[in-house]
Amino acid sequence: MAGSAIAPPLLHLRDVTKSFGPVAAVRGVSLPLYPGEAHALVGENGAGKSTLVKMLAGVHRPDAGHVELDGRPVALADPAAARAAGIAVIHQEPTLFPDLTVAENIFMGRQPTGRLGRIDRAAMEGAAARLFARLGVALDPGRQARGLSIADQQLTEIAKALSVDARVFVMDEPTAALSGIEAERLFSVTRGLCERGAAVLFISHRFEEVFALCRRVTVLRDGRLVSTGLVADVTVDTVVRRMVGREVSALYPREPGAGAARGEVVLDVRGLGRRGVFEDISFTVRAGEIVALAGLVGAGRSEVVRAVFGVDRHDAGEVRVRGRRLPPGSPAAAVAAGLALVPEDRRRQGLVMELSVQRNAALTRLRHLARLGLLSARRERRFAAEWAGRLRVRHGGLGDPVGTLSGGNQQKLVLAKWLATGPRVLIVDEPTRGIDVGSKAEVHRIISRLAAEGLAVLMVSSELPEVLGMADRVLVMREGRITAELPRAEATEESVMFAATGQREVRA
Amino acid sequence: MTAADAHSSPASPDARAAQNASPSPAPPASGAPPAGGRAPGPSGGRRGAARLGAARETGVLLALLLLVAGTTLANSRFLSAQSVKDILLGAAVMVVLAAGQTLVVVTRNIDLSVGSVLGLAAFATGKLFVAQPGAPLPLALLVGLALGAACGLLNGALIAAARVPALVITLGTLYVFRGLDHSWASGEQINAADMPHGFLDFGTATVLGVPVLALIAAAVLLAVGVFLGSYRTGRELYAIGSEPTAARLSGIRVGRRVFLAFVISGALAGLAGVLHAARFGTVDATVGTGMELQVVAAVVVGGVAIFGGSGTAYGAALGALLLTTIGSALTVLRVDPFWQQAVDGGLILAAICLDRVLALRGTRRARAKEAPHGA
Structure with a gap:
């Protein structure tokens, strides 16, 4: 010591x-x-x-x-x-607690009490105000926490x-x-x-x-x-x-020739806005390009990709895929146009945990795999085996529930499920959250290989090394707006953090 | 203490809202310089929130007054002493149930077994007086409370042990308690003639023209309202309903609190059973059938959020009073009683739509306020 x-x-x-x-x-x-x-x-x-x-x-x-x-x-x-x-x-x-006041949130379970053990609200709000004064902020202790x-x-x-x-x-x-x-x-x-x-x-x-x-x-x-x-x-x-x-470059391998042959613009987002959530979001993603959407938690990144994919409606601007305008608020149209979204929360939004590996893999292609409206188990199995092999999903058996897979293999399965639809644009939201390092590298390798094959990739990530290691271009969001667009060469931990926090570097 | 006093108790959010309703958006008098950081968020949120809550209860009160005024215009006898007394008597049982249900609903749970608990307690009361005609009144009340609490205890224990939504558990106990009631009664009906006069008088007695049952309901309401509004445990119930994960993280014993809410709800349903027996004098195994849904309706109409976290017992009581009054008004107006259910249902839908609109508007306004300070 x-x-x-x-x-x-x-x-x-x-x-x-x-x-x-x-x-x-x-x-x-x-x-x-x-x-x-x-x-x-x-x-x-x-x-x-x-x-x-x-x-x-x-x-x-x-x-x-x-x-x-x-x-x-x-x-x-x-x-x-x-x-x-x-x-x-x-x-x-x-x-x-969104329904309670700020002061109650602070003192929940320890509220100052007065006569007969009743909560003394004035004392409580006064104490909260003193705490905020100590922190140097003017926040009304009596307002509701919601909002x-x-x-x-x-x-x-x-x-x-x-x-x-x-x-x-x-x-x-x-x-x-x-x-x-x-x-x-x-x-x-x-x-x-x-x-x-x-x-x-x-x-x-x-x-x-x-x-x-x-x-x-x-x-x-x-x-x-x-x-x-x-x-x-x-x-x-x-x-x-x-x-x-380890060296960042070793951890985030880009396929050789990545970023070299840029294709035409596949995804074109213009002036997208959703009142109170984000506004004036414009960017493009070209074929073969990985564009990262960086920013702090709560900056509105997931909300933007949800709106692009049509899960949420936007109330301004438009989304074009290969020049064709997408109707707002329609994930079905987005899928038909060649968009695929790998959501942030794979356990709740990406997979049906109780269903088998093979059923999950086939979920996006049920119509394709069915004959006369009936799903053929044999075709489903063959299809799932092919994709699981391609992305090297390690699993016990194709009939096992997805919940038994590790996080990394679950994520690969979600990717497989969407890749099977033959998308032009792949949107991945926090692709490696909560998965172990080995699988992370594998997911990264898969994503960059897909880009090299000509897929346009839009990636939301909170992990700076991942953003810096993977992206050809970095869009930084802060409080619902894009505050910086950085090409790979200019994107550093500092430049991204600066744009994400809107604050100057303190360090000399 | 009358119901009217309860509504303006200093603990009630209405009163708080009134104090806070000043339109000035001044920041709090924290005395600290704003340090040049982010501009202080406009403090309209609190006022907005409180006003919204109060608006809900004021809305129900307004609807009630309009209903009374309209019906009285059509038939002046609607406001006669006897008619008002009848409405108060009818509402008393519902108010007691609604107060108990509020405790449960603010925690994001629901107690569907209250109708059956009420029935069981009512029949037990009848049996008690048949066996012991001289039994003192407080004993009957105590038996009802204890029996109800025991039922609530079972509900709470099952919910805690099985980790199954309360909706399912109490749906089960709804039938279990009703079944017990039926097998105990085995078709028997206890009539007013079998009950001691003292007990029946208690059901119709008045103090200064106000039925004693209504006074008891008002006392229960006031107790529950103050408990929810000004006691730590009460506020924890709101916290649990508002955000269960956060409640756990902040060290609230969630299981224990929810258990408590079910025990009190059961006990109050038991008490309501005794009041019901006193009022009608006749009890059989079907007493209180379907009442659980009326209570949930009253609570929702009164502004208690079905997903927990907000609403007051006073609002729920107003909801109960409104639904009871509608029943009487429709009778006075000679409307087919079948319409009453349709009206109740419409009212629930209207209340839920209103809440939804207000909530959406609230969040949108909050967002619009927060968003611009980016850049």
Whole structure:
């Protein structure tokens, strides 16, 4: 342990492991959090950070290992137990009650009470207002949480964590949706917490924040601990290299000749808008090109592709596929025109989990596979075997339910299902979310091979390395608008983040 | 305390809305400089939200007043003391049930067994007085409450254990409780003649012209309303219905709270059974059949969101009063009673459409406000 006369850790994760089905999200991670300092936890999306957070929050229980508080093991059986142990968590995705007021959201279960145990609303709203004042934001504590912007939701979450008289603060990307000034405010509040002896676990993708705020940094990769140590001993470069663990170019292989032979414009989106969600979205995708739609969670990327595909109606602009205008709000017309959408949530929108591998693969081609309206099991089986082989889907048997496949193989099956329709444009929303690294590379290889074969690909992704490694062009969205269009050569982590957050680089 | 007082209790959102209804969109007096960050979101949301909730209840109240006024114009006897007393008596049982149902519905659940629980409790009351004609009234009320609570306990335990939607569980217990009732009664009917006078008098007694049953209903309503509005547990019920995942994450014991809601709903249905027996004096195994749907209708018409998270017991009670009054009005106006169901149904559809329109408009306005501060 470096540092002079350091106190014992306030909270200590010891060899914790957590698996979800076949995927080990966290494997044997130990992590000490010392009083009075902020500890950064970095890693790519899917490295296991959020799983670690959820174990501290009492949402998940470790399969092995345990958590120590003040040197004594504690069982964080549920969120209430975690809170009682003095752990306050800011979750990555805001967890608010839309029907209740902001103040109630902050103090739920801990509302100040007056006579006869009745909630003292005035006191509650006053306390909330003081919290917001501390954070330097003017948010009305008495308004309903429904309709709050992502940033305001985030601020409410932060206020909630501050309102608990906690000793350990866990912040899972608290600044993701904040402006520079709001983030700066949060840092000074965090420093104040540390001065009062609190331990902070701080998760962020923004290295300038990590280096400015934290004393220690721990790097996770694929659920394992790569390194942990003082921030002073590392540079951004070393941290990034440890996070990725390999050269970006090796991880995201583009087929030779990719991006060279660009075909004609296949997908042409002009001035697309949906009131209050996104506006003035214009872009094109050419045959053989991979265009990435990057941005922060909540920027409206998925909403745009849903509107392009016709799942949602747009109320301005138009979508043309090979020059032909698509009727708004009709996925059937989109499929007929050669569009295919691989949705973000494959478990709910991409596959029918209870059905067999073969039935799922054939779902988009039922008419083609049927004779006289009756589905031939033999043809279905042959068809599914062919596609599963082509995309190297590893499965027990074609008759097994899809739910038994790993995430990566499920995703490949969704791809197969749509590729079978012979699309001209493939839209993939978060193609590698929640799948293991090996399958990720395979999905990437498949997508870039498809592009090389002349398919136009529109990819929504929250993973910057994926965006930078795969895309020929990067469109960056922020709060419902496209704020930058970057060709591959100009797209860097900084340029994309700049456009996505609308903030200047703090780091020199 | 009368029902009218309950509606203007300081705990009710109506009152809050009235206080907050000032049109000025001024930011809160937090005293902090806005630090130059994002402009403070226009604080119209709160007022809008509260106004929306209040509008819903005011709307029902307005419909009620219009109905009463219109019917009275057509037939002046509609507002006679006797007629008003009849309506209040009829509404009393429904209001008690609606208050209980509100507790369940705000948690995004539903209790379909209340009609059967009411029937069971009503028959138990009759049996009690047949066996013990001298039994004191509080004992009867207590028996009803306890029997209902036991039924609610079973509902809650099944829902917690089976992790099956409450709709299915309570649909099952609806038939189970009714079946128990039938096998217990085995065709027997307990008539007013078998009941002690004291108990029957209780069913028709008035204080200053207001039926005692209505006073009891008002007291129950007030208790449930204050519980939901101003107690931590009550607010947690809303939180659970508003966003179950968030409720779990914020440490609310969701299972325990939902269980509690079902126990109270059952207990209140049991109490309603005793009130029902007192009012009609005649009980058999069919008492309360179909009442669960009337209660759900009243709750929905009164502005309690069927998907949980919003609405008040006061609104639900207004809904119950409105539906009861429509029944009486149609009789007074000599409309074929068959029409009543059609009117009730139309009212439910209108209420749901209204909620949907208001909700859509609300989110759209909120979005429109949030969107421009991009760029």
